[in-house]
Amino acid sequence: MEPDKPDKPAIQPPEEKPVAGVSLIERVRGDVKEDIDLLKDKVSKENIKEEIENLKDPTRTQLYKSMFRVKHEPTPRSRSLGVLTNVFLHLHPAKINRDAVRFSYTWGMGGITFYLFIVLTFTGILLMFYYHPSKGQAYQDILYLENDVPFGKLLRNMHRWGAHLMVITTWLHMFRVVMTGSYKTPREFNWAVGVVLLVLTLLLSFTGYLLPDDQLGFWAVTVGTNMARATPMLGAEGPFGPQAGMTQYNDVRFGLLGGSIVDANALLRSYIWHCIAIPVIVSVLLAVHFWRVRKDGGISGPAPVMLESEMRSPGARAVKQSVK
Amino acid sequence: MDWHQLWEIASAPDNVPIVAMLFLVPFFAWMGFRQARANDKLIDQLEADPQLAKTHHRKTWPWKPHWARELHVWPYLLRIEFLAVLIVTIILYVWSITLNAPLEEPANPNLTMNPSKAPWYFLGLQEMLVYFDPWIAGVVMPTLILVGLMVFPYVDSNPLGVGYYTWKQRKVAIGAFLIGFIMWISLIIIGTFIRGPGWVWFWPGQTWDHNVVLYEINRDLPDIFGITTQPWKGIFGGVVVLLFYVLSGLLIHWIILRSEFEKKIFQRTSLLQYMVFQFFAITVLISMPAKLLARQLFRIKYVWVTTWFNI
Numbered sequence: 001m002e003p004d005k006p007d008k009p010a011i012q013p014p015e016e017k018p019v020a021g022v023s024l025i026e027r028v029r030g031d032v033k034e035d036i037d038l039l040k041d042k043v044s045k046e047n048i049k050e051e052i053e054n055l056k057d058p059t060r061t062q063l064y065k066s067m068f069r070v071k072h073e074p075t076p077r078s079r080s081l082g083v084l085t086n087v088f089l090h091l092h093p094a095k096i097n098r099d100a101v102r103f104s105y106t107w108g109m110g111g112i113t114f115y116l117f118i119v120l121t122f123t124g125i126l127l128m129f130y131y132h133p134s135k136g137q138a139y140q141d142i143l144y145l146e147n148d149v150p151f152g153k154l155l156r157n158m159h160r161w162g163a164h165l166m167v168i169t170t171w172l173h174m175f176r177v178v179m180t181g182s183y184k185t186p187r188e189f190n191w192a193v194g195v196v197l198l199v200l201t202l203l204l205s206f207t208g209y210l211l212p213d214d215q216l217g218f219w220a221v222t223v224g225t226n227m228a229r230a231t232p233m234l235g236a237e238g239p240f241g242p243q244a245g246m247t248q249y250n251d252v253r254f255g256l257l258g259g260s261i262v263d264a265n266a267l268l269r270s271y272i273w274h275c276i277a278i279p280v281i282v283s284v285l286l287a288v289h290f291w292r293v294r295k296d297g298g299i300s301g302p303a304p305v306m307l308e309s310e311m312r313s314p315g316a317r318a319v320k321q322s323v324k
Numbered sequence: 325m326d327w328h329q330l331w332e333i334a335s336a337p338d339n340v341p342i343v344a345m346l347f348l349v350p351f352f353a354w355m356g357f358r359q360a361r362a363n364d365k366l367i368d369q370l371e372a373d374p375q376l377a378k379t380h381h382r383k384t385w386p387w388k389p390h391w392a393r394e395l396h397v398w399p400y401l402l403r404i405e406f407l408a409v410l411i412v413t414i415i416l417y418v419w420s421i422t423l424n425a426p427l428e429e430p431a432n433p434n435l436t437m438n439p440s441k442a443p444w445y446f447l448g449l450q451e452m453l454v455y456f457d458p459w460i461a462g463v464v465m466p467t468l469i470l471v472g473l474m475v476f477p478y479v480d481s482n483p484l485g486v487g488y489y490t491w492k493q494r495k496v497a498i499g500a501f502l503i504g505f506i507m508w509i510s511l512i513i514i515g516t517f518i519r520g521p522g523w524v525w526f527w528p529g530q531t532w533d534h535n536v537v538l539y540e541i542n543r544d545l546p547d548i549f550g551i552t553t554q555p556w557k558g559i560f561g562g563v564v565v566l567l568f569y570v571l572s573g574l575l576i577h578w579i580i581l582r583s584e585f586e587k588k589i590f591q592r593t594s595l596l597q598y599m600v601f602q603f604f605a606i607t608v609l610i611s612m613p614a615k616l617l618a619r620q621l622f623r624i625k626y627v628w629v630t631t632w633f634n635i
C-alpha cells in the first residue's frame with residue numbers, strides 16, 4: 001500500500017531580501033498581508049469544496065487509514081488485506097472453501113456460540129455493577145435490578161436466556177461436528193478442547209444459578225454439591241471416603257462450598273468461579289480452539305466425498321502417520 | 325388428563341429451553357440426514373461408475389469448471405456472520421422481553437423445595453440418581469461420559485466421511501453418538517416432564533400429588549435368587565456384572581460387524597482402540613438403559629452388593 005506522500009519540495013535558494021530602505025512597519029505589514037493571504041487561500045471556495053469532496057469518501061481520510069491500514073476497495077488484494085490486517089477479523093483466513101459459507105454445513109453453530117459468549121460477557125459485566133456477592137444483599141440486588149434499575153429486568157433476562165441458549169448451541173455445534181466427521185485426524189485434539197469447553201459452559205451456567213440466592217438456586221446447588229459428597233476416595237460418604245480420612249469438614253464438597261453447608265462462602269466462591277475464573281479459562285481455551293481450527297487447515301469441509309474403493313490399506317495409513 | 329399441570333411444567337420459564345430442544349434437535353438432525361442421504365446417493369453413483377468418479381467434483385452442489393474454488397471471507401463470509409449475529413440478537417431480545425427469568429423466595433435452608441430440581445441441562449444426572457448410587461450417577465458417570473467423548477476421535481479408525489455428511493460410511497460412529505445424545509436428552513425430558521414431588525414418576529398430564537406415598541419394594545438381584553449373605557452376594561453380583569460385560573460386548577461386536585465395509589474398518593482398528601470403544605459403549609451406552617429397565621420393569625435396586633459399594 002502506497003500512502004499519498006506529498007511531493008518533495010524542491011530546494012530553493014533563500015530569497016534575497018532588500019535590507020536597506022524598508023522600514024520596520026512596512027516589513028510587519030508585509031508579513032501580516034502574507035499570513036492573511038495564506039488564510040484566504042485556506043477558506044477559499046475551491047479549497048473548501050475540495051476538502052469536502054475528500055471527506056465524502058471516508059475511506060480516504062487519514063483517520064480511516066490510521067485505523068484500518070488498507071484501502072477499502074473491491075480488489076482481491078484489498079479484500080484479503082482487510083481481513084488479514086485486522087486483529088478481530090484475522091481469526092479468519094482471507095479465503096475459504098466456496099461451499100463453507102453455506103448455512104447447511106456448519107449451521108453457524110460454533111460462531112453463534114462464540115457470539116453468545118460475548119453477549120454474556122457484556123451483559124454479565126453490566127450485572128456486576130449492581131450485584132454484591134453477600135448473603136442478604138445478593139437477593140436485594142436482584143430485586144433492585146428487576147424493579148428499579150433502568151432496563152435491569154431486560155438485562156437480567158438477556159443474561160439468563162443467553163446462557164440457556166449457549167448451552168443449546170454448544171450441544172448442536174458438537175452434534176454438527178460429529179455428523180460431518182470433523183473430529184477426525186488432524187482435528188482430534190481440537191475436539192478434546194471442545195469437550196472441555198462444553199464442561200466449562202455447563203459449569204458457567206451452574207455457578208450462575210446460585211447467585212440470585214433464591215430458593216431455586218439454593219436447592220439446585222444443594223442437590224448438585226450433595227453428589228460431590230459421594231465422590232470415591234474424596235467424599236465423606238463416597239466409597240472408601242471414610243477410609244481415606246474424609247469427613248464433612250475436609251472433603252471435596254467442603255472445598256467446593258467453602259464450608260459444610262451452602263452459605264455465604266459458597267456464594268462468594270460461586271461468584272468468583274462464575275465471574276472471573278471460568279470466563280478466563282474459557283477465553284484461553286477459545287483462543288486455542290480457534291487457533292487450532294486454522295492450523296488444522298480451516299474448517300473440515302464441505303469436502304468432496306471419498307469412496308470406499310479409494311480407502312487405502314490399513315498399513316498405508318499407519319506408515320503415513322508414523323512418517324509424519 | 326390434566327392439561328393445566330402439563331402447561332405449568334412446559335411453560336415454566338426455565339423449562340422453555342428444553343421445550344425448544346424438542347424442536348431444534350429433530351430439525352437439525354433432519355437437516356444433517358437430508359444432506360447425508362444426498363451424499364450417499366452420490367457416493368453410490370460414483371462407486372458404480374469409476375469413469376464419472378474421476379471427473380466429478382464430488383459434491384451435491386452445482387459446480388462449473390470456471391468457478392473459483394475459494395471465496396473471499398470479506399464480504400462473503402462476514403456478511404453471513406453479520407446476519408447471524410443480527411438474528412440471534414433479535415431472538416434474544418424478543419425472548420427476554422416476553423419472558424422473565426424466574427426468581428423464587430430468598431434461599432431458605434429450612435424450607436425444602438419439592439421437587440427440588442437441578443437446572444434442566446443437569447437433569448439427566450439427577451435422573452440417573454434414581455438408578456445408581458450418587459458416586460456413580462454424580463461422579464463416575466459424568467467423568468466417563470466426558471472421557472468417552474474425548475477418546476471418541478481416537479477410537480474411530482474409519483478414514484471416510486471427513487468434511488461431509490454421510491450415514492452409509494459412518495453408521496457406527498454416528499449411531500453410537502446418537503444413542504448417547506438421545507439417551508441424555510430423554511433423561512432430561514423424564515426429569516423435566518415426568519418427575520414430580522418426591523421425584524415420583526407422574527405421566528405427562530397426570531396431576532402432581534404432593535402427598536403421594538409410594539410403596540415401591542425394590543429388591544437386590546442376589547436376593548431374588550435367594551442369596552442373602554456376604555460374601556456370596558458380592559461374588560454373585562460380580563459374576564453377573566462380568567457376564568453383562570461379556571454378553572454386551574459380543575452383542576455390540578455382532579451388531580457392528582454386519583457388513584463387509586465394517587469388517588474392513590475393523591481390520592484397521594487396533595486392539596487397544598477396540599477395547600476402549602467397547603468399554604465406553606458398554607459402560608455408558610448400554611448399562612444406563614439396562615439399569616433403567618431393570619428398575620422400572622423388575623424393581624431391581626442393586627445388581628452387585630458388596631460391603632464397600634453397591635451397583
Ligand code: HEM
Pocket residue numbers: 106108109110111113114117170173174177182183187190191192193194195197198201286289293298299300301
Ligand atoms: C464454548 C463453546 C464453543 C465455541 C464458542 C466453539 C466455536 C467454534 C467455531 C467458531 C468453530 C468454527 C466452525 C464452526 O463454526 O462450526 C469451531 C469448530 C470446531 N469445534 Fe468448536 N466451539 C465450542 C465448543 C466445541 C465443542 C463442545 C466441541 C466438541 C466436543 C467442539 C469441536 C470443534 C471442532 C472439532 C471444530 C472443527 C470443525 C471443523 O473443522 O469442521 N467445539 N468451534
